[in-house]
Amino acid sequence: MASHRRTSQYGQATLAGVTVLSAALATAAALSAQPASADPAKHPAAGREAATAQVDKLYEQAERATEKYDGADARAKELRDEVATLQDRTARAQERVNRMRGRLGALAAAQYRDGGLDPTLRLMLTERPDSYLEKASALDRLGNAQAGRLRELRAAQRSLEQQRRETVRKLAELEAGRKDVARRKKDVQRKLAAAQRLLNALPRDAREAYARASRSDGRGEVAPDLAGAVPASGRAAAAVAAVRAAVGSPYAWGSSGPSAFDCSGLTQWAYGRAGVWLPRTSQAQRGAGRQVPLSQAQPGDLVIYRSDASHVGMYVGNGHVVHAPYPGARVRYDPVAMMPISAVTRP
Structure with missing residues (x-):
C-alpha cells in the first residue's frame, strides 16, 4: 500500500513527514519481527517510520483479504441463486410426479371396479363379434399408453x-460458503x-502527517x-464518466457503490453504469476481456496491480x-505506474 501514497507527481515534500516508502524498503526485514504493540514514542524516528510502514x-x-472476502461473498450469492432455482425445479418435479401417480391410480381403480376380468374374455362375452377386433385394438392401445405412463x-x-441430491449438495456448499465469508470478514477486520x-x-x-499523505493532500x-x-468504445466512455464521477467517494471494504467503494467494487460499479457486467474481484476482472500492452492502454481499460492481482484501477488517459x-x-x-502492473484488460 505504500506505493499507493508515494508518487512522483505529487511531490516528496508533502510525504516527507511520514517517509512510508523509504521506511518500508529499509525496514522490510525488520518488520516481520517487530511487535505491533511497539510504542513509537520510545524511538521517535525509527519507531514512527516502522509503525507507519507497518x-x-x-x-x-x-486489501488482499478484502478481495478474498469479495470473492467468497460473490460465490455465496451465486450459490443462493442456484439453490433457489434447484428448489423451484424440485417442487415442480414433485408436482409432476404427483400428477402422474394420480392418473395411474385412477386407471388402476377403474380396472379394479370392473372386477379384474380378463379384458379379452370380457370383450368376447359382452360385445358383438363384428366389433371385437376394433375394441381389442383400442384396449391394446390403452395398455401401451398405461405402460408408457409408468415408464x-x-x-x-x-x-x-x-434434483433433491443436487439441492442438498448445493445447500451444504452454501453453508460452507457462508462460514468462509464470515471468516474472511473477521480477517479483514483484524x-x-x-x-x-x-x-x-x-x-x-505524525498521525496528521500520515492522514495528509493518505489523502494525497487533496491533490x-x-x-x-x-x-x-x-476511450476504447462507447461503453468504455460511459464507464470512464462513471468512475470519474466517483472521485472523492470514500473507500469502504466490501463495498461496490454507489456512495463508497473498494477497488474492484469501483470498477464493477462503473462498468455496471455502462451496462456491462464485470465479476466482483480484481483477480476475476483480470480475465474479463482482452489483455493489451500498457503502451496501448485506452481510457476504460482495467489496470491490474501486483502479481496476485489484488488491486485494480481504471485507466482514464494520459x-x-x-x-x-x-x-x-x-x-x-x-499515475498508472504507482505500483507493479500485472495486466491491462479491455472489457
Whole structure:
C-alpha cells in the first residue's frame, strides 16, 4: 500500500513527514519481527517510520483479504441463486410426479371396479363379434399408453431424486460458503483494527502527517489533463464518466457503490453504469476481456496491480488511473505506474 501514497507527481515534500516508502524498503526485514504493540514514542524516528510502514503493510494485507472476502461473498450469492432455482425445479418435479401417480391410480381403480376380468374374455362375452377386433385394438392401445405412463413416471421419479441430491449438495456448499465469508470478514477486520491501533499510538503530528499523505493532500481528487484521451468504445466512455464521477467517494471494504467503494467494487460499479457486467474481484476482472500492452492502454481499460492481482484501477488517459486506494483514503487519480502492473484488460 505504500506505493499507493508515494508518487512522483505529487511531490516528496508533502510525504516527507511520514517517509512510508523509504521506511518500508529499509525496514522490510525488520518488520516481520517487530511487535505491533511497539510504542513509537520510545524511538521517535525509527519507531514512527516502522509503525507507519507497518500500517501500510497491514492495509495492503487487508486489501488482499478484502478481495478474498469479495470473492467468497460473490460465490455465496451465486450459490443462493442456484439453490433457489434447484428448489423451484424440485417442487415442480414433485408436482409432476404427483400428477402422474394420480392418473395411474385412477386407471388402476377403474380396472379394479370392473372386477379384474380378463379384458379379452370380457370383450368376447359382452360385445358383438363384428366389433371385437376394433375394441381389442383400442384396449391394446390403452395398455401401451398405461405402460408408457409408468415408464414416464419412473423417469420423473429418478429426475426428482437427482434434483433433491443436487439441492442438498448445493445447500451444504452454501453453508460452507457462508462460514468462509464470515471468516474472511473477521480477517479483514483484524488487520484494519491492528492498523488503527498503530495509528492511534503515533503522536498527533505524525498521525496528521500520515492522514495528509493518505489523502494525497487533496491533490488526488483534482483531475489531470485528459485532453485527447479517447476511450476504447462507447461503453468504455460511459464507464470512464462513471468512475470519474466517483472521485472523492470514500473507500469502504466490501463495498461496490454507489456512495463508497473498494477497488474492484469501483470498477464493477462503473462498468455496471455502462451496462456491462464485470465479476466482483480484481483477480476475476483480470480475465474479463482482452489483455493489451500498457503502451496501448485506452481510457476504460482495467489496470491490474501486483502479481496476485489484488488491486485494480481504471485507466482514464494520459498516464493516469482512477482507483479506490485503501481504507481511510478516497477514490482518486494516481499515475498508472504507482505500483507493479500485472495486466491491462479491455472489457
